[in-house]
Amino acid sequence: MKAAVFKGQGLVTLDDRPLPVPGPDELVMRVHAASICGTDLKIIRGGHFRVGPDETRVLGHELAGEIVEVGAQVPLWRAGQRVAVVPNIGCGHCDMCRKGLNNMCPDYDAFGINIDGGFQQYMLVTRAALAGGNLVEIPQGMTFEEASLVEPLSCCFNAWKDLHVTPEDRVLVLGTGPIAGLFLQLARAYGARQVIVVGRRASRLAEIAAFGATDTVDSGLADVVAEVMRLTQGCGVDVALTCAPAPELQQQAMACLARFGRLNFFSGLTRGSTVGIDTNKVHYWSLKLLGSTGSSLDDYARALRLVETGKIRVTGVVSHRFGMADAVAAFDHALSGQGMKTVIFPQVETMP
Ligand SMILES: [Zn+2]
Ligand SMILES: [Zn+2]
The missing domain is CATH 3.40.50.720 (NAD(P)-binding Rossmann-like Domain)
Incomplete structure (x- = not known):
């Protein structure tokens, strides 16, 4: 499969990687849409406290897709379900996590930050993410692009509600x-x-x-x-x-x-x-x-409703769309500061 891989300050390359294989308590999703966030650009520029300038990582925390393979010990999920992720996975044990504030956990893991995220064709969803409730089924009729943009809206909603x-x-x-x-x-x-x-x-x-x-x-x-x-x-x-x-x-x-x-x-x-x-x-x-920073599972669920009901038209902020073959160009474009939101479609070779 193809993956756009961050390899240290200023460098993203399009690589061939083996398909991820889920462990018994994990699953694999096919990523259909992953949008580029200012945080991704901050990491590429080398300025994020959780991603060192010399790390190798598949970035992308605003993503949606479809489950393709489910580990034998994973209950409730099945292949074919359309899903998105809440990227910040809390430790589940600290005071913040106990209040439902997974985004405020000091020991969080996050897709696209310290575990591989959405700018690849297939993504492993870890046991911790499943246990934390970070995988969310998306409503019928919601596009993958819309679903990928629920994440930034959920961060806005977190600020907005207070x-x-x-x-x-x-x-x-x-x-x-x-x-x-x-x-x-x-x-x-x-x-x-x-x-x-x-x-x-x-x-x-x-x-x-x-x-x-x-x-x-x-x-x-x-x-x-x-x-x-x-x-x-x-x-x-x-x-x-x-x-x-x-x-x-x-x-x-x-x-x-x-x-x-x-x-x-x-x-x-x-x-x-x-x-x-x-x-x-x-x-x-x-x-x-x-x-405010990030979003909790609750913020995410509420943002999802705002998109589902059409109160917020998240696709309105999308200005540019790229296929996987053009993923590196997509980052260059986003880094240039032109346009608004850039979305990568990992299953599409190149956009018409
Ligand atoms: Zn973001
Ligand atoms: Zn915690």
Whole structure:
């Protein structure tokens, strides 16, 4: 089979590998869709704390496919079932895992991080993943591409649920990548009265606004804080989400918050970067500064429903699709920063 293999900083090659053989308590799935995440790009650039710059790994944690072979001691699953995975597998024993927060487990394993993931034609699903409930059957009628994109939506949903957005709220989304596109759709689905998106490329802003923005701010042309204040009649926003790894976005988001404002620093910064925070504003204005990472099994299940019911159209954020023969080109494309979401279809030789 073909596998796109990360082999250290900046290097991904398309290799022939033997088909994985499941142990008695494992199974093998045929991967039909695997989308490229900013985390994959971070690993390729050599900047992820869980994947060393000299490791060899099949990346990809946003994936869906079909079960093809099931170990003799695996109950409940059978060949032919259409499935997706929740990538972070908790240890099952720590305080976080006991609360159902597999994404917060300090000893997690994850597909595409420290075990081989989705950018290959067949993937082994480990005993721990099956025991942890990390394999999920996808609904009839949901495409593999949609199912692969439930994962990034579930990470957005994890952030979203703690912001308690209501129709009274003004929401600010800083960034114009696929994550921003998903947050704009969430804001629309939850009926936020005003949704402002900030970006630095006019063409991308116009494209992304269609997902649910009521206003756009081009940060190359306008002072972001002044413009957001103007658009909100001087009130500021109730909710803000930073969706790009830029310190200045975090400062702008803080400065745009209204009294009782809630903020999620969704996108991490390069290690070592820090941002000054006006803690008096946090104190006197009763702000809530939040963070989130990954998604729990519960977040994933809820995101799956949002996609199944059509409330969120995840495929809207996909801009480019590649077959397996062009997998390396797909990474180059994603690394170039063009387009929004890139999806690889491992069973397709090359896209028409
Ligand atoms: Zn991801
Ligand atoms: Zn744990």
